[in-house]
Amino acid sequence: MEIRTILVEPKLEENIGAVARVLKNFGFSELYLVKPPDIGEKAKAVASHAYDVLRACENVDSVEEAITNSTIVAGTTSKYGISANKHLRMPFFSPRQLKDKVKGIGKSGILSILFGSEDRGLKREELMLCDMIVCIPTSPGYPVMNLSHAVAVVLYELSGVDIGTAAETAKLARVEDKERLFMHLKTFLDEIDYKEHKKDKTLLMLRRILGRAELTGREAQTLRGILRKAEWKIGTNKGRRIS
C-alpha cells in the first residue's frame, strides 16, 4: 500500500521542509501540498538530505484533487479537536490503530493522510472527506503538536507496515465509487422523507461506518443495487398511487 502525505494549506515553508525529511527518514516519498506558500531556501535547509522528496512534491489547488485515486483517506486531528468536532461523531483511531487497519488491507491502493494547517488544523469540510480520523494521543495541557512532529509520529507508526499477502488484496472501492454511493444514500434519505434536521448527521455517520468497513468496489456496487431496488419499490408504488 502506498502512503501519500498531504499537507493542507501549510503556512510555513520550514515545516514543509521538515516534513520532507520525515518522509525520507521513514522511507516514504509521496508528498502533496494543497495551496502551499512559496518554497525557498528555508525549506531546503530544513529538508537537508531530503531535498529530492521536497522537489518531487505535488502542488495542488484542492483537497479533492490531492486525494484522487485514494483507497482510504485519513484525516488527522489533535485531541483538542475531539471535543471541538464531537458532532462529527467519529470514532478516532490512534496512529497504531491506523497501522493495524492498514495491515489488514493488503498490498494495493493508496492511503492518503491529511494534515491541516498549523494554525487551525483540518476544517470541518475537509474532515468530511475522510474515511477515518486519526488522533495522536497528546496531553490536554498542550494537545497541539507542531505539524512536522505530527507527521513524524504517524509515519513512524506506518513505516513498519508489512505488506499483506496477495489473498488479502481484494480491490478496495475508489474514492469516486464511494462518493457515488454517498450521493445515492443522500438521495435515498430524501426519498424516504428522512427528517431534515437529522440528515447531515446521519450521512456523516454512514460515511464513517462505510469508511471503517473499507468497502471493496464490488461491495459498494451491491449496496447501490439494494438502494436501487428499494427506490424502484418506492417509485413503483408511487406510480400506482398516481394512476
Next chain:
Amino acid sequence: MEIRTILVEPKLEENIGAVARVLKNFGFSELYLVKPPDIGEKAKAVASHAYDVLRACENVDSVEEAITNSTIVAGTTSKYGISANKHLRMPFFSPRQLKDKVKGIGKSGILSILFGSEDRGLKREELMLCDMIVCIPTSPGYPVMNLSHAVAVVLYELSGVDIGTAAETAKLARVEDKERLFMHLKTFLDEIDYKEHKKDKTLLMLRRILGRAELTGREAQTLRGILRKAEWKIGTNKGRRIS
C-alpha cells in the same frame, strides 16, 4: 516512573524549543540540557505554549550530572549509529521495546533518555554511560532524524496518554443489537423484492461490511431507523394503493 529528557550539547536553540513543545505535548516536563547554546527568542517562538517547560529546564555541564539519581539511562542513536558503534556490543531496543521495558519496572524511579547533538549524535563515552540503547527504526536511505523529531517519536511511545480509551468508550453494539439489525435487513430485502438467489450472498456481504465497521450501539439503531423510514414509505404507498 519519571521521564527525564536530556539533550547532550544541542547546537540549535530552535531544536531546544521544539523539544520543549514535544515534552508538553506528551505530558512530560523534565528537560535537562548539557552545555546548551544561549536560549533566546527563536527557542521561545518554537516552544510556543511550552515556554514553561523551556524556562524550567536544567542546564548542566556534563552528562554525569544530568543523569544523577536516574534508575535507568537510555541512549538514543540512529540506525546509522548501529554499525558505527557496533563495537559497543549492546542490544538495541526500539522505542516500543523501551516502553515495554519501562512498564516492567514499575512506578518509582527516573528514566533518563539521552539525545546527542544534531551533527554527530552521542559520543562513544556517552553511550558507555547508558544502560540501554534505543534506536528508532529509520530508512537506510536517510536514517538521521532531526533531533526534535527523534524526541517526538520516543516520547510518543512512552506517553501514558492513550487514545484507545476514546475509541473504545464509544459503546460498541452488542451481538443482540447486531442480530436485530441483520434480521431487519433480511426482512427489508424481502420487502424490496430483492432477487431470491442473490439474497443469501448479499446478506452475508452486509454482515461482513458491518462487522468490519465495528458499529456502535447508536449506529446500529440509526441504521434501523433508516430502514424503518424506508419501510414506512413503502408501506404507506402500499396502504394508499390498497385503499
